[in-house]
Amino acid sequence: MQDVAARLSRRSLLKTGLVGALVVGLGSAGLALEQTVTRGTPPPLGVLDATEYAVLAAIADRVCPALGPGAPGAAALGVAASIDGLLQRLDGETQKGVKIALRTFENALTGALFGERVVPFTRLSADDQDRVLARWRGSRLGFRRTVYRALSALVSAVYWGDPRTWERIGYAGPPDVAALRETYRDNLVDLEALRATKGS
Numbered sequence: 001m002q003d004v005a006a007r008l009s010r011r012s013l014l015k016t017g018l019v020g021a022l023v024v025g026l027g028s029a030g031l032a033l034e035q036t037v038t039r040g041t042p043p044p045l046g047v048l049d050a051t052e053y054a055v056l057a058a059i060a061d062r063v064c065p066a067l068g069p070g071a072p073g074a075a076a077l078g079v080a081a082s083i084d085g086l087l088q089r090l091d092g093e094t095q096k097g098v099k100i101a102l103r104t105f106e107n108a109l110t111g112a113l114f115g116e117r118v119v120p121f122t123r124l125s126a127d128d129q130d131r132v133l134a135r136w137r138g139s140r141l142g143f144r145r146t147v148y149r150a151l152s153a154l155v156s157a158v159y160w161g162d163p164r165t166w167e168r169i170g171y172a173g174p175p176d177v178a179a180l181r182e183t184y185r186d187n188l189v190d191l192e193a194l195r196a197t198k199g200s
């Protein structure tokens with residue numbers, strides 16, 4: 001997961017070219033045009049602020065939506081808060097990159113630049129959010145594809161790493177090592193005995 005987040009370092013984003021730098025600049029300039037729809041009082045955060053947390057939570061809701069009993073969504077599992085916790089263990093450059101990516105993704109001016117929307121991502125309906133995500137995923141611009149892939153992969157890694165999602169895909173969880181050793185006891189090699197034999 002750290003490798004995924006590292007793709008969003010500020011340096012790697014700007015390396016995608018002048019278009020990436022332009023988008024970041026426009027995104028920052030237009031933040032005040034429309035306000036983000038926040039999610040009440042967020043949990044204690046270490047890296048993200050309330051706006052960035054709300055954007056990440058909105059993206060996570062669409063990447064990993066709830067599908068009924070046994071298939072909780074990202075919101076129910078606190079995926080956005082878990083990602084904030086992960087970011088606290090990463091370097092400052094990567095943290096800044098994630099924050100820039102989230103604010104650029106949310107920004108209405110950035111959306112208008114690409115003919116997608118004129119309101120922030122968090123103010124869109126679920127269907128419209130899905131369409132925006134699809135546009136970023138399939139964009140001809142490397143900057144947009146990089147942001148989408150890194151954010152969606154980060155969300156997915158945290159989501160599917162939670163045991164509460166395993167029922168959704170019929171995964172029984174990691175094997176019980178003690179049970180496996182008991183089942184295959186006759187086939188196991190006694191390493192201590194093997195070492196003693198070699199030493200004699």
